[in-house]
Amino acid sequence: MQIGYLADRPEFIPVLAQWHYQEWSYLRPGESMEARTTRLRNACGHKEIPTVVIAFAGETLLGSAMLIAHDMETRMNLSPWLAGVFVSPEQRRRGIGSALVQRVIEEAIELSVERLYLYTPSAEQFYARRGWLLVERIKYHRVDVSVMSVDLRPNQSRFGTLKNETKSDLLANTVDNR
Numbered sequence: 001m002q003i004g005y006l007a008d009r010p011e012f013i014p015v016l017a018q019w020h021y022q023e024w025s026y027l028r029p030g031e032s033m034e035a036r037t038t039r040l041r042n043a044c045g046h047k048e049i050p051t052v053v054i055a056f057a058g059e060t061l062l063g064s065a066m067l068i069a070h071d072m073e074t075r076m077n078l079s080p081w082l083a084g085v086f087v088s089p090e091q092r093r094r095g096i097g098s099a100l101v102q103r104v105i106e107e108a109i110e111l112s113v114e115r116l117y118l119y120t121p122s123a124e125q126f127y128a129r130r131g132w133l134l135v136e137r138i139k140y141h142r143v144d145v146s147v148m149s150v151d152l153r154p155n156q157s158r159f160g161t162l163k164n165e166t167k168s169d170l171l172a173n174t175v176d177n178r
Helices: 010-027 033-042 096-110 124-128 164-171
Strands: 002-005 051-057 060-068 081-087 115-120 133-140 143-151
Touching: 002 096, 010 033, 010 051, 010 060, 010 081, 051 096, 060 096, 081 096, 096 115, 115 124, 124 133, 124 143
Parallel strands: 081 115
Antiparallel strands: 002 051, 051 060, 060 081, 115 143, 133 143
16 A cells, blocks of 8 residues: 555546545535535645545555645634545555544644644544544534544644643634534
């Protein structure tokens, strides 16, 4: 398995767009397959925001993860985000998702990102086991989701508790969507 940039393997864009569309179209009502494809193509960067990284073996796409500026229009004050973490169902439980998440974290650190965010409707425990902390649970497009963050500053434990003042700061300008 290799992890690289989608920008270097554009032939995977149609398959990845289809996977993302099938997995998350309910969270982006009204988004077409074409719009999803365009959004992925526009996110193809190298060591920048946005960036899409992929796991692949030869000519087989295994999964993806993204580093993007914003992933929730209701939380524009939080940035940047880990998004689009997806592993092909037949390839799951082999460490691919963890490797993709770690690669995005490394990319973010290289860009001097201090805190990274994500939201998930179903994988809170997956991220908690990797040091992500719960920021809040909210309804987003009528779906219960967990918003999480990880501190990327040097000498900060990724396995700890979010300080009350930090959590308050994170939520100070948010709008409850329930």
